[in-house]
Amino acid sequence: MSRLYFFVLLVLCYFDSHSQEIVPGFLKSPVPIPVYISGSFSELRNNHFHGGIDIRTDGRIGLPVVAPADGYVSRITIEAGNYGKTVFIEHPSGITTVYAHLDAFSKELTDYVYFHQKAAESYEVDLTPEPGKFPVKQGDTFAYSGNSGASRSPHLHFEVREGKSNWVINPLLYGLDVKDDIPPVITGIRLYPVGENSAIEIEYKGKSSTYTRRYFNPVNVAFYKSGGTYRLSGVKMVKVYGNMGIAIECRDMMNDCGNVLDIYKGELTYKGNTIFAQERQHFSLDDTRYINAHCDYYEKYYHGRNFQRFFLLPNNKISFYTNVENNGLITGRVYDTGNVELRIWDHHLNNVAVEFQVTGTNIKPEEFPVKQMESYLKLFYYDRPNYYSDSGIELFFPENSFYENVNFVMKELPARRFTYSGIYKIHKPEIPLQTAFTLRLKADRLPVKYYSKALVAEVSGESVRAVGGVYTNGWVEAKVKNFGSYAVVVDSVAPVVRTVNFVNGSNLKYAKDLKVSIYDLLSGIKSYKAYIDGEWILMEYDKKKGLLTHRFTTLPDGNEHSFRIIVIDNKDNVKEINLNFKR
Structure with missing residues (x-):
């Protein structure tokens, strides 16, 4: 560790005005086991650098997560995807530490979160407790590690941020005890x-x-x-x-x-x-x-x-x-x-x-070889806005959408049975974009009854991936982040909702939970709500599995109960299920 400590001291003065002073040893480990890294800071990921480090939890869910320094809980977020269950702790030094993909919180945080979930009738929340409402001392357990959100296996995602900004700092510069004598x-x-x-x-x-x-x-x-x-x-x-x-x-x-x-x-x-x-x-x-x-x-x-x-x-x-x-x-x-x-x-x-x-x-x-000049429609400059239009398509690229100048090409492909516009192969998928562009497609074959159900989708053979969008005055407009082949399609089909561990009339006396599978074939799930005997219940959503889970917190009473669930997709197609069970 001595080489790293010496190096950290040398680079303290290098940081610019965005940076906090780094004090080696200020942060202790957030887990009560030896630290092994499964994902490094700034590691290369799809379309982003990794903003923290991933700490192994021995493949376990439920490992205590402890405060690495004194502070207070400043934010709690719950998402079905992305970071899943996340806690932010603000420290007097000016940094904020972040803990993602958690399985559960301490009891006082759980009670606080549930109160707000119930008030909003929503599993997903973004909460900012009053400063000092939930203080933590170094070593206090405030959460438990998990696999929530977009995590693919149990681990703790740990970040250090500069205050409340989006600037992230390499956590290893704080001197976490990690053994490494293997060169790249x-x-x-x-x-x-x-x-x-x-x-x-x-x-x-x-x-x-x-x-x-x-x-x-x-x-x-x-x-x-x-x-x-x-x-x-x-x-x-x-x-x-x-x-x-x-x-x-x-x-x-x-x-x-x-x-x-x-x-x-x-x-x-x-x-x-x-x-x-x-x-x-x-x-x-x-x-x-x-x-x-x-x-x-x-x-x-x-x-x-x-x-x-x-x-x-x-x-x-x-x-x-x-x-x-x-x-x-x-x-x-x-x-x-x-x-x-x-x-x-x-x-x-x-x-x-x-x-x-x-x-x-x-x-x-x-x-030099004689270059075969590829024909192109227009030269797009990376450092200025760019616009292109044709009879059935309009494109607008904000300034700095590209990393270098682009000889823009496009091709209209034959429409498919399920498309309501031409299919446009927009430039080349191997050319990346920094920012999303605006795509407008003329939908002159779209029936009136489908105006509210229309969206832009990426089309590859029989495969269709929803992008989104809204119909307005004969056009469907969407924000698109990648080049590919796009067309207007329609989502008029309700989400698929299936009960997993019960059916109508089931006796759930010995069951610990209710499980319901939900997924949507195109536009994606927008919202869901579930009720027992007319009262809203919390159903945790594991988006990667398409699974809702309600954990029973009351003892069986032998009575019959009603269960109702309503699931809505992003084009407002609704699926509702009503059934009864005994418990």
Whole structure:
């Protein structure tokens, strides 16, 4: 731990005005067992960086969660998906700690939450108790770990935020006792010619001679490890004409933990000078979607690989980059040779590096391949709003929707039996977006009776995924976050509601709970309410399983009781079930 403590002290003054002072040892562990990490801070996730750390709970639900420092409960949220059951604790130092995917709260928090759930007749709530209403001392149990929300297995998601902002801080900088002497591993190296007139030549060492291959598109390079350094296999020299960028695929692991984690820090140097660095001390959750510029989205989409760029796309505003020169690009100059080193560290400063030589080269214009110019409808600039319209479609992209300029393409596909507009293949799904765009589709085949049931959906063969939207004056408008094929469809079908552990007339004398399965075929569940003998009851919603559960809190009385449940989807289709049971 001494190396980490020393490093933390060195970086305290580095934080900008968003940051709180970090005091190593201020936060103790929030669990009463040794800390093993199953998800690291800023880890690469779909469309976002991980905002905290995931702490293993030995696969158990119900492990006590304790306050890591004095403070008070400032917020409690319950969601069917996302973070599930969550507690926020505000500390006098100015930080707020967050605990997500919980199974249950302490009794006083449970009573407080239930009071508000009953008043709102809603499982999902977002509560802000008065400051100091629920004080906690370091080590106090205030909740129990679980698997609620979008969690896929039992664990505790733990965050540190700067006050009430959306800036998150790496919790490991507070000195949590985590063992790690395993360095990161590099699993891929990718070189990019950047710009219209750039190319890469790689001079390979053959058995008896050398040979050169020229690349005008990104290329993955074979490599091997020698000690703590990775080197390019069989490569004598990398030659650059124009500009070159570098990306690596990597992973990290910790002692006694089989989970694949991510790095903490990286630095790219050329001829001994830093041209790009990243240090993941903190970042804003509002900017987390820039991960799609940080990584090579094309490789992620088609091959499932996470190559992390050590150079900038034009619209990449990630806050944890530092010392960026020439956007992290290496510019080839004839007869100018230098050493490239890309070094990465984990949270405990275990590190490895990639090293290779680069020199400039000269390529005559006539040696570049003749590019087949792809026809496109319009050039969209990343740094300004963009608009496109045709007879059946209108598109509006806010400023900074793209990470770089886009040659926009679109194609109208044949309508399907279930669509009420043309199907429009909008650009390319391997091109990511930073912000949602407005999509309007003309629905001139839509019957009047379906106006309120119409929505935009992504269509792929017979598969339909709802996006949402509203019908207005002959058009259906929705906000869309990804490129794909879209059309107007109709949801006029009520949700599916099935009782799981009882039927009409069941005797539930020995039952501990009632379970009901709910799901919707298209637009999704908007709300539900359930009643026993006319009184609202709490039914916890596990969205990933589509399961509602009511736990009995009273003893059996041998009487017959009525059960009623009403489920509504996002297009206001309603399903109601009424039945009786004995208990």
